[in-house]
Amino acid sequence: MRLSQFHLHTERETPAEAEVASHRLMLRAGMIRRLAAGLYTWSPLGLRVLRKVEAVVREEMDRAGALEMAMPSVQPRELWEETGRWEKFGPQLLKIRDRKDHEYCFTPTAEEAVTDFFRHEFSSYRQLPVNFYQITNKFRDEIRPRFGVMRAREFVMKDAYSFHVDEDDLLENGYRPMYEAYERIFTRLGLRFRAVAADTGAIGGSASHEFHVLADSGEDALAFCESSGYAANVELAEALAPGERPAPSESMRKVDTPVQKTCEDVAALLGIPLARTVKSVALMAEEGFVLALVRGDHVVNEIKLAKVPGMAGFRMATEAEIQAHLGCEPGFLGPVGVRDDVRVLADRSVAAMADFVVGANAPGAHLAGVNWGRDLPEPHVVADIRNVVAGDPSPDGKGVLSLARGIEVGHVFALGKRYSEAMGCTVLDESGQPVHPSMGCYGIGVSRIVAAAIEQNHDEAGIRWPEAMAPWRAVVCVINPKGNPDVAAAAEDLYRALNEAGLDTALDDRGLRPGAMFADIELIGIPHRVVVSERGLAAGTFEYRARAADAPEQLDRDALFTRLA
Ligand code: ATP
Ligand code: MG
Ligand code: MG
Ligand code: MG
Numbered sequence: 001m002r003l004s005q006f007h008l009h010t011e012r013e014t015p016a017e018a019e020v021a022s023h024r025l026m027l028r029a030g031m032i033r034r035l036a037a038g039l040y041t042w043s044p045l046g047l048r049v050l051r052k053v054e055a056v057v058r059e060e061m062d063r064a065g066a067l068e069m070a071m072p073s074v075q076p077r078e079l080w081e082e083t084g085r086w087e088k089f090g091p092q093l094l095k096i097r098d099r100k101d102h103e104y105c106f107t108p109t110a111e112e113a114v115t116d117f118f119r120h121e122f123s124s125y126r127q128l129p130v131n132f133y134q135i136t137n138k139f140r141d142e143i144r145p146r147f148g149v150m151r152a153r154e155f156v157m158k159d160a161y162s163f164h165v166d167e168d169d170l171l172e173n174g175y176r177p178m179y180e181a182y183e184r185i186f187t188r189l190g191l192r193f194r195a196v197a198a199d200t201g202a203i204g205g206s207a208s209h210e211f212h213v214l215a216d217s218g219e220d221a222l223a224f225c226e227s228s229g230y231a232a233n234v235e236l237a238e239a240l241a242p243g244e245r246p247a248p249s250e251s252m253r254k255v256d257t258p259v260q261k262t263c264e265d266v267a268a269l270l271g272i273p274l275a276r277t278v279k280s281v282a283l284m285a286e287e288g289f290v291l292a293l294v295r296g297d298h299v300v301n302e303i304k305l306a307k308v309p310g311m312a313g314f315r316m317a318t319e320a321e322i323q324a325h326l327g328c329e330p331g332f333l334g335p336v337g338v339r340d341d342v343r344v345l346a347d348r349s350v351a352a353m354a355d356f357v358v359g360a361n362a363p364g365a366h367l368a369g370v371n372w373g374r375d376l377p378e379p380h381v382v383a384d385i386r387n388v389v390a391g392d393p394s395p396d397g398k399g400v401l402s403l404a405r406g407i408e409v410g411h412v413f414a415l416g417k418r419y420s421e422a423m424g425c426t427v428l429d430e431s432g433q434p435v436h437p438s439m440g441c442y443g444i445g446v447s448r449i450v451a452a453a454i455e456q457n458h459d460e461a462g463i464r465w466p467e468a469m470a471p472w473r474a475v476v477c478v479i480n481p482k483g484n485p486d487v488a489a490a491a492e493d494l495y496r497a498l499n500e501a502g503l504d505t506a507l508d509d510r511g512l513r514p515g516a517m518f519a520d521i522e523l524i525g526i527p528h529r530v531v532v533s534e535r536g537l538a539a540g541t542f543e544y545r546a547r548a549a550d551a552p553e554q555l556d557r558d559a560l561f562t563r564l565a
Contacts, residue, residue: 001472003508007044010520020217022454023148025463029524031450038145038153045524046450048471050156053449054135056188056468057158064181066131066160071113073137077103079112083422092140106139111419111441114161118437119425125165128427128437129173133160135446147217149447150407156447163437165429167416174440175207175414182211182410185444190466191453194406196222196231207414212406215455222406223388227399233406234388251369407452410444463525464547472506474498474528474564475521481509484534491532494542494557498530503564522547528564 009030018024026032031046042050058068074096080086086093086105094106107113114132122130138157145153162174179195186193191213198210210233212222224231370376392401417436420426426434445452450469457464467473476495481488491507498505506526508517514531521529531543531552542560545552555563 001506003475003506004510006506008510008520008524009043010523018148020147020150020455021458022150022217022451025454025458025523026148026451029463031524032149034148038142038151040149040152040154045471049450049465049469050447052469052471053189053446054156054158057185057444057446058135060181060185060188061133061158061160063184064131064177066133066162066178066181068134069117069132070134070136071107071110071117073107073139074104075107075110075113077105079116080105083112083419085112092142094139094141107136108138108140109157109441109443110134110159111161111415111439112423115419115423115425115439118163119423122163122427122437125427125429125435129162129164129169131160131162131174131178133158133442148451150451151219152447155445158444158446160442162440162442163420164439165427165435165437167414167438170414170416170438170440171207175412178412178440178442179209182412182442182444186211186213186409189449189453189468190457191409191449192456193409194222194224194231194404196224196233196406198233198411199235207412209412210406210408211410211412213409213449213452213456214404215407215452216405217455218405218407220406220408222404223401224404225394225396225399225401228394228396230394230396230398230401249369249371249374251371252375253369407448407455408445409449409452410442412442413440415439415441457525461519462523465525465527467527470504470525470527472504472526474503474505474530475508475526476505477508477514477517477521477529477531478511479514479531479533481511487532487534487537490537494530494532497561498564501561501565530560 011028011030013028014024015027018027026046029045030043031049032040032042035041061068077086077095080089080093089105089108092108094108096104096106098104117132118130122128135156135158137154138159139154142151142153145151149155160178162170162178164170164174183195193211193213195209195211198208210220212218212220212233214222221234222231223234388401388403390401390403393399394401416438419439420436426436429435453466453469454463457466465471476491476498478488478491481491488509491509495505495507508521510517512520518529525547527547529545529547531545533543536542536554539554541554541556543552544555544560544563
């Protein structure tokens with residue numbers, strides 16, 4: 001690519017709205033441009049990087065035997081009703097209507113659609129296992145889209161779904177090969193990452209691991225033990241064990257509420273007096289806290305997130321922090337209960353009651369008549385690592401814990417039969433009996449990876465792409481091409497030769513002054529820079545500089561090719 005014929009639009013100024021390095025640098029490099037909250041246009045430069053990530057993901061999925069397909073972005077309500085997720089997915093699900101007043105959603109994930117495809121195409125265990133994947137845009141109406149494409153509303157996800165005759169086959173021929181493919185993908189992309197055990201959350205299921213790119217700006221807290229290999233997302237500490245989620249009790253019913261902005265709104269709507277605690281919670285709600293639980297003049301809340309001073313992300317707050325925040329006595333707060341994805345912290349008197357209201361500040365997201373014991377069971381503490389500090393003993397007793405922050409870039413999940421059962425999807429097993437296939441689902445945040453890679457690889461001058469993701473691996477810069485035809489010809493020749501040798505190379509023939517040209521090249525993060533100048537040409541050398549190196553070196557053509565090939 002000749003940069004004179006490309007569209008590069010770099011900026012010196014640091015954009016005020018960007019909180020993290022990757023967002024700042026993607027804007028300054030002109031990789032993305034904001035269209036609206038959580039919606040970004042990828043420029044030709046940005047798209048080159050995105051496509052490189054996609055290519056690695058696609059190659060490794062293909063290598064692992066997964067089959068690429070594509071499902072619609074817009075999916076009918078009826079399909080999502082089959083699994084109950086039309087309601088359960090909550091406000092992240094973007095719902096739309098067509099001219100005939102039929103309802104649809106913009107797909108945030110595609111378990112329903114792929115299971116529908118499967119049930120029409122497959123009939124026998126002999127056709128299994130099978131794994132389908134797609135790389136498509138997903139939409140989630142995130143409560144707090146931020147950090148650019150890191151937490152966008154529309155984003156690119158690779159999602160794969162495997163089908164198996166039983167759970168053993170799922171773990172052996174679905175989950176494990178996908179886990180290994182993910183290790184290869186993130187290794188090839190040149191990222192420092194870690195796989196951690198994760199909460200199986202609202203979906204249930206038997207096994208779940210997240211892949212995190214390690215970065216201080218990450219929103220997740222990870223605990224791991226170097227000597228034993230134990231590694232977990234601290235969220236896991238509060239996971240509800242699979243199978244423990246009870247059916248809703250009879251008294252539980254939905255309250256039709258409009259969007260609630262604050263706890264005052266909730267209390268007013270429900271006709272409940274505001275206690276001191278409500279105000280505290282409302283304060284926190286301004287920072288993005290949403291869930292509230294109200295009863296009598298007691299207000300109890302899901303306020304288990306706290307902004308960590310000096311860090312961009314949120315983490316789970318400790319009970320002591322919440323107590324301090326609410327100004328209540330130790331012992332005032334009772335247990336934490338879980339319902340689907342809602343975690344609720346109650347005061348002790350409320351936890352003893354059998355009929356109260358739980359809600360979130362989203363339309364129609366309130367439940368009345370909730371029974372604590374039945375509907376909000378205490379989370380199963382898999383390993384209490386919520387409040388660990390570095391050096392604490394590992395839960396497996398085999399060493400000490402270190403802590404790190406991570407950006408979730410991939411997730412593998414053994415789902416089991418939840419979707420196949422809900423959607424009446426069966427195949428005949430060896431004995432001719434219909435069985436519900438066991439499923440796995442495997443996601444990768446393709447567009448998030450671009451931002452995560454920058455969080456890990458940048459300096460004051462700009463981005464430092466890992467080789468596999470760089471928009472071009474090398475650039476040939478020409479000093480004063482118009483004024484010196486020999487220099488221009490030599491640069492052109494080198495540019496062609498490097499591309500022919502298989503190195504994806506750009507030619508910077510824009511005729512900028514060296515300072516401005518080099519600043520751009522460093523900002524957009526090209527790993528290898530070669531300068532062709534009159535002086536070098538006379539000496540028979542090129543000036544070569546690796547993006548990460550302190551100083552350039554003079555290399556002759558052979559040495560240059562040896563270095564770059
Ligand atoms: P998070 O915890 O960050 O909200 P998630 O657990 O909700 O992510 P999954 O349902 O596991 O996400 O989706 C698979 C992958 O899609 C995630 O591992 C992540 O890399 C990516 N992803 C999820 N939400 C977003 C988003 N809003 N913007 C960009 N990428 C996302
Ligand atoms: Mg999410
Ligand atoms: Mg997650
Ligand atoms: Mg996830």
